[in-house]
Amino acid sequence: MPTIEDLIRDEKVSRISEFEKPRYPNFYDLTFRDDLRVCELLASEHPRWSIISGYYAMHEATKLFLAKNFGYKVLDKDVHSTTINLLSIVLRESHEDIVELFESGYGEYKALVGELYGAREERRKAQYYTGTDFTRALFFKKAQQFHDQKVVPYIEKISLLGDAL
Numbered sequence: 652m653p654t655i656e657d658l659i660r661d662e663k664v665s666r667i668s669e670f671e672k673p674r675y676p677n678f679y680d681l682t683f684r685d686d687l688r689v690c691e692l693l694a695s696e697h698p699r700w701s702i703i704s705g706y707y708a709m710h711e712a713t714k715l716f717l718a719k720n721f722g723y724k725v726l727d728k729d730v731h732s733t734t735i736n737l738l739s740i741v742l743r744e745s746h747e748d749i750v751e752l753f754e755s756g757y758g759e760y761k762a763l764v765g766e767l768y769g770a771r772e773e774r775r776k777a778q779y780y781t782g783t784d785f786t787r788a789l790f791f792k793k794a795q796q797f798h799d800q801k802v803v804p805y806i807e808k809i810s811l812l813g814d815a816l
Contacts, residue, residue, distance in 0.1 A: 655723075655740055663733040665805045667724050676718045683711035687806065690798055696786070698794035704740055705794075705802040712806050 658664035667675050685709035693701040713734055721741050725734045750766045 652739060653736055655737070658733060658737060658740075661728070663726055663728045664723050664737055664767050665726060667718055667722050669765075671724070675724060676715055679711050679715035679718060683806070684717055686711060687802065690794075694794045694798060695791065698790035701794040702797050704791070705797055709752060709805050709809075710734060712809050717741065720813050738780050761802055 653661075655664065659666075671809055686704045688709055690705035692700050693704060710731065717734070717737055721736060723741075725737060773795065
């Protein structure tokens with residue numbers, strides 16, 4: 652696994668500048684909430700876009716968490732895998748400092764990262780949606796499950812974790 656220094660050197664991550672500090676977290680707070688709302692609105696009519704929006708709500712909530720709690724921003728280079736890597740690094744590194752918040756330890760950490768990675772895989776599959784009645788019903792069910800079982804629990808967990816730090 653790369654280190655934060657590796658990600659900075661490879662220009663995948665940087666520190667948020669003083670100029671960006673007020674606006675960077677605000678941007679991701681607005682966009683994750685907007686994508687979550689879009690995910691919910693599109694579930695019945697456009698389920699594949701609901702899944703995509705749900706994934707982006709999770710992704711942007713994670714970037715908000717990283718910015719507010721650690722002062723990092725993820726740059727455009729390999730943004731999705733870099734976000735997952737950075738999340739893995741900061742949770743692992745801060746685990747010793749906040750042991751009481753992570754009684755379940757490494758298992759909870761793995762669940763958070765796994766949910767984000769799983770959301771990315773569902774987004775990839777959803778992009779090949781064909782529009783048939785069968786596929787539409789299938790993706791409607793997937794969109795509902797994705798929202799209820801991945802998006803909402805992940806955002807709740809990452810928000811609680813951020814508030815606890």
